Amino acid sequence: MPRRKTMPPPRTSSDHKKPISLKRLAEHLGLSSATVSIVINRKPLSDMIPEETKTRIWEAASRFNYRPNIIARSLRQQRTYSIGVLLPEFSDGYSALVLSGIEDYLLGKGYAWLAASHRHKDELIREYPHLLYTRAVEGLITIDTPYDEHLPFPVVSVSGHQTIEGVTNIVLNHDRSAELAIGHLHELGHRRIAFIKGQSFSSDTQVRWDSIRKACRSFGITVDPQLVAQLEGVSPSPEPGYQAAKRILANKVDFTALFSFNDVSAIGAIRALQEADLHVPESVSVVGFDDIAVAAYHIPALTTIRQPLGHMGSLAAETLVERIAARGNEGPALLEVEPELVVRESTAPLSTAKAVPSGKG
Structure with missing residues (x-):
């Protein structure tokens, strides 16, 4: 991509503490606003941008305290780029490894996630998915959590064994x-x-x-x-x-x-x-x-x-993001992974x- 003339940074060091606009950041870097947006929002096209350029963008974003306007993007695209995660507890090694895989994938896709632990309480298992829905998540990942209610968004269940319309189960062999x-x-x-x-x-x-x-x-x-x-x-x-x-x-x-x-x-x-x-x-x-x-x-x-708990988490996140992007596509009912001794x-x-x-x- 053609490189533009680099603009001077914000006027004073005190300005660095205040968020600057995407346009101002792009002008400083001598790049187009589209290029900076692709990298900051981790869009698929970012894979085509040289690593040196991406490094410059992230360093400048950090230096000048740039923050994407998530609210504006959500209103413009009618998207929240967030998903919910429902799990038994946070202290369990099993759940932590699955969560790590989920996070690894979502970090690269510009998604945020909201997690809730139900501690095996039936009332919380029933309540939390609806609570997450009111927080405008676009989909839900459940981890070792039996759930049989129909939800108005795509669901991926790690270690799920119930056949439910709209739910993709990721299970071990x-x-x-x-x-x-x-x-x-x-x-x-x-x-x-x-x-x-x-x-x-x-x-x-x-x-x-x-x-x-x-x-x-x-x-x-x-x-x-x-x-x-x-x-x-x-x-x-x-x-x-x-x-x-x-x-x-x-x-x-x-x-x-x-x-x-x-x-x-x-x-x-x-x-x-x-x-x-x-x-x-x-x-x-x-x-x-x-x-x-x-x-x-x-x-x-x-x-x-x-x-392969980390892989199961990243697979769950990938499957859910693809289903969200497909709008109306229910996706596979079952994905099976293999164990190792x-x-x-x-x-x-x-x-x-x-x-x-x-x-x-």
């Missing part, structure tokens, strides 16, 4: 996840496996449990009801996993491996095993789920099924020494 986890333990020689199921309110709990039982049948592994416990309570801490493992140990039934619903609960379960004088992985191998950041740094480092220190071949939790703890 749970059959493959179970095959990877159970197959790994089976290959290591484990046949007596304990399981920690997710809370009843989690969207993935029943789907994942059905896949686990299916994988166990294919590997010839019997699921003993006394070796199954369900997470209870809404705490995102390791405590529910710790308590679930204690309940399994209290049944005094031998097992050599444990597959937990997520990494956080697996970490709590490991603490319960250690208190029962059972070493991981020498006495009991443990497999988690999700591959949150702390999984690699826990002692022992956690073997887990990696759920990450082997670390918490699993090992079955020892010749038999694990005997019944006499410990």
Whole structure:
């Protein structure tokens, strides 16, 4: 693009503290207002503009305190360029990774997002989508949140398993996840496996449990009801996993491996095993789920099924933005992503020494 003569900056240093117009910023840079607008608003055409030029624009925008007039743009285009996000809580590693992916994508598209956590309260799950709608969001992303009401804008559901008109579900291939986890333990020689199921309110709990039982049948592994416990309570801490493992140990039934619903609960379960004088992985191998950041740094480092949570978040944001732009296009009903087995220190071949939790703890 032709470069214009550079105009002098605003007259005094005090002027730098006041926002300047797009036109004044463009004149200072010697560029057209259209070029500056394309970069500032992160429009698709910005990919065609040289990086050096984009850097100059952003540095000048920061120096002279330029702020896009979002209200004017919204009124002009009848758009708000904002979406809503509904999730269980902000402190959960799972939700944080999905949110990170959503944010990464939206930052590059000039969208803002408003998030609300419902803490698994039914009244908030029903109320918040409508509240976000009154805030003029153009679409909604739900994360691990069951929701079956029809909404007047496009919806993308991460870990959603309900078929609802107007909703795109982004889900993990749970059959493959179970095959990877159970197959790994089976290959290591484990046949007596304990399981920690997710809370009843989690969207993935029943789907994942059905896949686990299916994988166990294919590997010839019997699921003993006394070796199954369900997470209870809404705490995102390791405590529910710790308590679930204690309940399994209290049944005094031998097992050599444990597959937990997520990494956080697996970490709590490991603490319960250690208190029962059972070493991981020498006495009991443990497999988690999700591959949150702390999984690699826990002692022992956690073997887990990696759920591409960041990718699921960015895919959800991309799908929603495309559906908003398409106006009336419902988009795909289902998008499936693939898991990955990450082997670390918490699993090992079955020892010749038999694990005997019944006499410990």
